[in-house]
Amino acid sequence: xxxxxxxxxxxxxxxxxxxxxxxxxxxxxxxxxxxxxxxxxxxxxxxxxxxxxxxxxxxxxxxxxxxxxxxxxxxxxxxxxxxxxxxxxxxxxxxxxxxxxxxxxxxxxxxxxxxxxxxxxxxxxxxxxxxxxxxxxxxxxxxxxxxxxxxxxxxxxxxxxxxxxxxxxxxxxxxxxxxxxxxxxxxxxxxxxxxxxxxxxxxxxxxxxxxxxxxxxxxxxxxxxxxxxxxxxxxxxxxxxxxxxxxxxxxxxxxxxxxxxxxxxxxxxxxxxxxxxxxxxxxxxxxxxxxxxxxxxxxxxxxxxxxxxxxxxxxxxxxxxxxxxxxxxxxxxxxxxxxxxxxxxxxxxx
Amino acid sequence: xxxxxxxxxxxxxxxxxxxxxxxxxxxxxxxxxxxxxxxxxxxxxxxxxxxxxxxxxxxxxxxxxxxxxxxxxxxxxxxxxxxxxxxxxxxxxxxxxxxxxxxxxxxxxxxxxxxxxxxxxxxxxxxxxxxxxxxxxxxxxxxxxxxxxxxxxxxxxxxxxxxxxxxxxxxxxxxxxxxxxxxxxxxxxxxxxxxxxxxxxxxxxxxxxxxxxxxxxxxxxxxxxxxxxxxxxxxxxxxxxxxxxxxxxxxxxxxxxxxxxxxxxxxxxxxxxxxxxxxxxxxxxxxxxxxxxxxxxxxxxxxxxxxxxxxxxxxxxxxxxxxxxxxxxxxxxxxxxxxxxxxxxxxxxxxxxxxxxxxxxxxxxxxxxxxxxxxx
Numbered sequence: 001x002x003x004x005x006x007x008x009x010x011x012x013x014x015x016x017x018x019x020x021x022x023x024x025x026x027x028x029x030x031x032x033x034x035x036x037x038x039x040x041x042x043x044x045x046x047x048x049x050x051x052x053x054x055x056x057x058x059x060x061x062x063x064x065x066x067x068x069x070x071x072x073x074x075x076x077x078x079x080x081x082x083x084x085x086x087x088x089x090x091x092x093x094x095x096x097x098x099x100x101x102x103x104x105x106x107x108x109x110x111x112x113x114x115x116x117x118x119x120x121x122x123x124x125x126x127x128x129x130x131x132x133x134x135x136x137x138x139x140x141x142x143x144x145x146x147x148x149x150x151x152x153x154x155x156x157x158x159x160x161x162x163x164x165x166x167x168x169x170x171x172x173x174x175x176x177x178x179x180x181x182x183x184x185x186x187x188x189x190x191x192x193x194x195x196x197x198x199x200x201x202x203x204x205x206x207x208x209x210x211x212x213x214x215x216x217x218x219x220x221x222x223x224x225x226x227x228x229x230x231x232x233x234x235x236x237x238x239x240x241x242x243x244x245x246x247x248x249x250x251x252x253x254x255x256x257x258x259x260x261x262x263x264x265x266x267x268x269x270x271x272x273x274x275x276x277x278x279x280x281x282x283x284x285x286x287x288x289x290x291x292x293x294x295x296x297x298x299x300x301x302x303x304x305x306x307x308x309x310x311x312x313x314x315x316x317x318x319x320x321x322x323x324x325x326x327x328x329x330x331x332x333x334x335x336x337x338x339x340x341x342x343x344x345x346x347x348x349x350x
Numbered sequence: 351x352x353x354x355x356x357x358x359x360x361x362x363x364x365x366x367x368x369x370x371x372x373x374x375x376x377x378x379x380x381x382x383x384x385x386x387x388x389x390x391x392x393x394x395x396x397x398x399x400x401x402x403x404x405x406x407x408x409x410x411x412x413x414x415x416x417x418x419x420x421x422x423x424x425x426x427x428x429x430x431x432x433x434x435x436x437x438x439x440x441x442x443x444x445x446x447x448x449x450x451x452x453x454x455x456x457x458x459x460x461x462x463x464x465x466x467x468x469x470x471x472x473x474x475x476x477x478x479x480x481x482x483x484x485x486x487x488x489x490x491x492x493x494x495x496x497x498x499x500x501x502x503x504x505x506x507x508x509x510x511x512x513x514x515x516x517x518x519x520x521x522x523x524x525x526x527x528x529x530x531x532x533x534x535x536x537x538x539x540x541x542x543x544x545x546x547x548x549x550x551x552x553x554x555x556x557x558x559x560x561x562x563x564x565x566x567x568x569x570x571x572x573x574x575x576x577x578x579x580x581x582x583x584x585x586x587x588x589x590x591x592x593x594x595x596x597x598x599x600x601x602x603x604x605x606x607x608x609x610x611x612x613x614x615x616x617x618x619x620x621x622x623x624x625x626x627x628x629x630x631x632x633x634x635x636x637x638x639x640x641x642x643x644x645x646x647x648x649x650x651x652x653x654x655x656x657x658x659x660x661x662x663x664x665x666x667x668x669x670x671x672x673x674x675x676x677x678x679x680x681x682x683x684x685x686x687x688x689x690x691x692x693x694x695x696x697x698x699x700x701x702x703x704x705x706x707x708x709x710x711x712x713x714x715x716x717x718x719x720x721x722x723x724x725x726x
Binding site for chain 1: 440496502508515681693
């Protein structure tokens with residue numbers, strides 16, 4: 001007889017998730033309302049869309065981080081740098097008048113901006129994947145017996161990549177100036193207008209979310225990966241080349257981060273701090289979701305995205321810079337989760 | 351059977367001194383350094399009054415500044431090594447304490463509004479150590495629940511919050527930072543740099559001796575046991591949290607002290623950089639280059655890297671007609687060294703030295719009993 005009953009406690013993921021989303025939405029309604037005009041549904045609605053957009057971008061960084069950590073116990077600190085590589089390359093290839101001549105020359109071969117964007121996207125993703133492959137194969141492989149040094153190494157690689165980006169593209173932040181079909185239109189929701197590009201990113205994020213879920217649930221590779229998350233040694237004992245799977249997933253994760261950067265740049269532009277912002281927020285998301293849990297990462301990314309957009313609407317004290325909430329929210333969230341429930345929503349109690 | 355006659359007290363002391371002759375020579379050289387360089391380059395190690403202002407000219411002052419920075423960094427790196435090398439706790443946020451050192455002292459001196467400047471200085475020191483103990487206790491208590499990667503993430507997040515906080519704080523000049531204009535004249539980095547030099551030297555020697563004494567004590571043995579296997583240390587019956595807490599708080603206070611010395615030397619530039627990831631990276635890199643879990647390694651790492659920094663940062667190299675200003679790519683170079691060292695030189699200078707020594711010993715006396723892992 002099935003006696004599975006619904007229990008109302010925090011170890012039940014459904015309860016935790018509803019509670020968290022409830023709290024975030026309540027905060028969002030509060031943050032978007034003002035004392036003079038009361039609750040402002042149109043501002044709340046547009047902030048919600050903006051949050052979903054940021055959550056999807058975050059998901060693209062966080063999913064790779066989560067897969068890599070779940071499978072091989074490496075927290076890839078360089079993930080933010082891969083995000084930036086994707087963003088900078090796409091931006092440079094697309095915007096012909098700025099950046100490095102080399103990438104501008106690639107861009108000028110494709111006069112049509114829409115096709116150029118597609119090409120830039122592909123080049124960025126492939127570069128991210130190749131760099132990820134190199135990192136895993138050449139630098140991380142010798143260190144599997146020394147996990148602390150692996151952590152230290154990815155940290156060092158992220159610094160090198162950041163410095164290379166600074167050396168090649170400078171330290172100024174740059175806006176996206178090219179008009180493509182995707183960011184030319186507007187849509188309106190709750191009486192507020194916004195660019196259609198947000199909808200495109202949300203759609204792309206949703207497609208990727210489902211695609212990775214299908215990859216993990218419905219393919220042979222997915223079964224191996226999920227088994228590897230449980231116990232990589234056992235999988236290798238069954239005669240499966242786990243090392244090759246490691247390389248594949250690491251490459252995939254880095255390519256995903258580069259893809260995230262590539263689709264983010266038409267909206268966010270480029271600046272050299274975007275990598276660490278997204279990396280730290282992605283770490284917050286995967287810890288909140290439970291390290292190694294794919295579903296947790298997906299849900300938590302969107303949650304962090306909402307928190308980002310709501311706190312940006314939150315009135316701030318005049319003596320503190322406005323931008324601080326964007327940077328500090330994921331950090332506060334991360335420290336609080338680590339203090340209160342280090343295993344996250346879906347993680348097992350350790 | 352011969353029984354050695356008991357050694358006299360003086361003989362014992364002489365033996366101990368002879369055993370540590372290298373250290374004594376080095377400390378002696380460091381004590382004489384300002385005068386030695388002053389004598390060699392015919393510059394005064396003291397500042398001279400010129401009209402209403404006090405100036406410090408010549409090589410002696412320059413080298414004093416370089417070595418004050420070396421002492422500050424060495425204290426910082428030794429404190430990091432106490433956590434990473436001897437307790438096995440990896441922190442990515444050690445710069446937090448370095449920053450607290452500079453900022454708390456600067457804020458009390460500059461904005462504290464205390465009339466008596468010496469009182470303000472010691473109140474500032476009190477604030478630094480108080481804050482370091484509070485934050486050290488906080489981070490240490492968290493280490494009960496969080497291990498390895500989780501602890502590293504946590505410390506990184508806390509340090510980043512500190513960084514964002516000072517970067518957006520109007521009082522301390524946001525991202526531009528501020529300068530301490532009121533420093534007691536007896537420790538001012540211009541008027542009496544030589545005093546600051548000797549204070550820094552004394553702090554450095556005391557921290558070195560303290561860590562050596564601590565690690566060689568029974569407490570240190572437990573710390574090393576935690577590093578090797580925390581579960582086992584717990585199973586034997588040690589309250590590992592207390593020991594980790596102790597190690598982390600001591601390391602935090604030492605890092606705060608390093609921040610104070612750095613802040614006193616660079617009193618014009620108390621900026622959010624002090625909280626930046628760069629200082630944590632420096633600590634990690636210097637520890638690993640020198641030798642993780644050794645006494646002299648962090649000191650060698652800090653000295654070597656800072657001297658290299660001074661010597662090469664402003665150089666311009668020509669490669670095939672292209673001139674590269676090294677200061678532009680300094681962070682890139684340190685990053686590359688960092689990755690290379692982690693990959694091919696993980697035991698560092700001192701660690702490798704002891705390994706080679708052990709290996710030669712094994713070759714010459716093949717049936718020698720296995721020596722315990724060295725900690726020099």
